[in-house]
Amino acid sequence: MEKWSPQKIKLFQEKLLDWYDQEGRDLPWRKDHDPYHVWVSEIMLQQTQVKTVIPYYQRFMTLFPTVSALAAAPEDQLLKAWEGLGYYSRVRNMQKAAQQIMADYGGQWPNTAAELQKLSGIGPYTAGAIASIAFDEKVPAIDGNAFRVFSRLFEVDVDITKPQAQPVFYSLIEEVMPAERPGDFNQAIMDLGSSYMTAKNPDSEHSPVKEFNQAYLDGKELAYPVRTKKPRPVPVNYVALVIKTPQGYLLEQRSSKGMLANLWTFPLVKWQDLSDDEDLKTVALPQLATDYLVSTSNLRLKFRLLPAKIVTHTFTHQKWSLTLLFAETTTKQDLSFFPGRLIKASDFASVTWPKVQQKLWDEYQKSLSVD
DNA sequence: GAAGCGTGGAA
DNA sequence: TTTCCAAGCTT
Numbered sequence: 001m002e003k004w005s006p007q008k009i010k011l012f013q014e015k016l017l018d019w020y021d022q023e024g025r026d027l028p029w030r031k032d033h034d035p036y037h038v039w040v041s042e043i044m045l046q047q048t049q050v051k052t053v054i055p056y057y058q059r060f061m062t063l064f065p066t067v068s069a070l071a072a073a074p075e076d077q078l079l080k081a082w083e084g085l086g087y088y089s090r091v092r093n094m095q096k097a098a099q100q101i102m103a104d105y106g107g108q109w110p111n112t113a114a115e116l117q118k119l120s121g122i123g124p125y126t127a128g129a130i131a132s133i134a135f136d137e138k139v140p141a142i143d144g145n146a147f148r149v150f151s152r153l154f155e156v157d158v159d160i161t162k163p164q165a166q167p168v169f170y171s172l173i174e175e176v177m178p179a180e181r182p183g184d185f186n187q188a189i190m191d192l193g194s195s196y197m198t199a200k201n202p203d204s205e206h207s208p209v210k211e212f213n214q215a216y217l218d219g220k221e222l223a224y225p226v227r228t229k230k231p232r233p234v235p236v237n238y239v240a241l242v243i244k245t246p247q248g249y250l251l252e253q254r255s256s257k258g259m260l261a262n263l264w265t266f267p268l269v270k271w272q273d274l275s276d277d278e279d280l281k282t283v284a285l286p287q288l289a290t291d292y293l294v295s296t297s298n299l300r301l302k303f304r305l306l307p308a309k310i311v312t313h314t315f316t317h318q319k320w321s322l323t324l325l326f327a328e329t330t331t332k333q334d335l336s337f338f339p340g341r342l343i344k345a346s347d348f349a350s351v352t353w354p355k356v357q358q359k360l361w362d363e364y365q366k367s368l369s370v371d
Numbered sequence: 372g373a374a375g376c377g378t379g380g381a382a
Numbered sequence: 383t384t385t386c387c388a389a390g391c392t393t
Contacts, residue, residue, distance in 0.1 A: 041389085042389065042390095043389095043390095044389090045388085045389035045390095046388090046389065046390045046391075047376095047377080047378085047387090047388060047389085047390060047391095048377090048378075048379085048388065048389080049378095049379070049380075049387095049388050049389090050388085050389080051379090051380090052378080052379065052380090052388090053389090084377090084378075085377075085378075086376085086377025086378045086379090087376055087377055087378085087390085087391090088376085088377075089376070089391080089392080090376095090390090090391080093391080093392085120391095120392095121390095121391065121392085122391085123390060123391045123392085124390085124391090125389075125390060125391085126389085126390075126391085129389075141389080143388090143389045143390075144387080144388065144389070144390085145388090145389065146389090162372080163372065163373095164372095186389095187389090190389055193389090194388085194389085198387095199386080199387060199388085200381075200382075200386085200387080201381095201382090229385090229386080230386085231374095232384090232385085258375085258376085259375080259376065259377085260376090260377080261376095313377095314377095314378095314384095315375095315376075315377060315378085316375080316376065316377065316378090317374080317375065317376075318375095354377075354378095355377075355378065355379095356377095
């Protein structure tokens with residue numbers, strides 16, 4: 001790995017910051033350096049694209065304009081504001097951190113990366129981003145962009161998916177970043193990584209720092225960053241129960257731990273792929289659904305299979321296949337024993353749905369219109 | 372240190 | 383359709 005001279009470092013900083021001053025993006029959270037604004041945007045941007053985040057950010061700031069408003073908000077309102085963004089523990093952790101700031105720091109933001117990292121949901125990257133942007137601390141903010149950019153500039157062969165990579169890049173970036181405008185430097189690196197130095201179709205020919213890009217000069221750009229690839233999602237099968245009663249549809253709130261924690265879906269019953277027998281759907285699955293309802297609430301309902309096909313939804317590490325079953329009762333049911341709630345379609349907005357539940361509902365509606 | 376945790380877009 | 387990627391953190 002080549003070590004840059006002080007002159008080369010200075011030149012790099014100037015080229016990069018000049019470009020950032022000219023071409024840096026004008027984003028809603030860049031209007032000021034308020035730590036709350038920086039923080040909310042950074043959390044939303046974790047593993048999420050800028051275009052997706054913008055409308056969520058605007059809405060969130062209207063609903064929860066300050067740390068104290070966030071600290072005091074009911075959790076269902078927080079989840080609703082986050083609905084569709086994914087990685088829902090982010091917003092729960094954010095509220096915990098807001099409460100920590102109010103209780104442990106007297107409503108005053110800690111202003112160093114080391115202190116910020118003690119807050120819930122704030123790791124090395126986010127701490128570096130807030131400290132450098134809001135408090136002008138000279139500290140790296142190493143996200144996927146920074147890993148990619150610096151691995152190419154220096155042809156770093158360390159696997160970025162390993163925790164081991166963190167200190168390697170940290171000291172490298174600390175060497176290269178300026179004492180002045182550390183926040184702009186970090187953001188410029190990210191803008192560079194999402195414009196010229198992209199993962200798939202980089203355009204380093206036009207990059208403001210192309211002559212510093214060793215991997216590009218060697219024609220080896222796409223070899224960086226080095227990373228081990230993720231395993232493919234594991235298949236999981238469910239029966240999704242669409243139970244319609246005069247009081248509404250039966251929806252269940254998921255456990256407070258694990259996937260889609262505290263979000264609402266139709267009752268989902270997991271099943272193994274027993275066989276590819278043709279009567280699996282017409283016999284085995286309705287029986288499975290009946291057993292589930294009897295065991296949880298002593299309820300007996302006749303099911304029928306909807307004409308719809310199986311709904312699939314892929315998460316980072318699981319691929320769900322859900323078979324819809326429909327049961328309607330015209331008499332009122334006592335579902336007080338059932339771990340769920342009866343909700344009319346007109347009141348669905350009162351609970352938070354994950355995407356997979358929206359898909360189930362859409363598919364159910366479609367199958368009705370086919371009938 | 373590896374696994375768990377959502378969703379949307381691009382090729 | 384499949385695969386990979388996008389401003390990561392927690393356990």
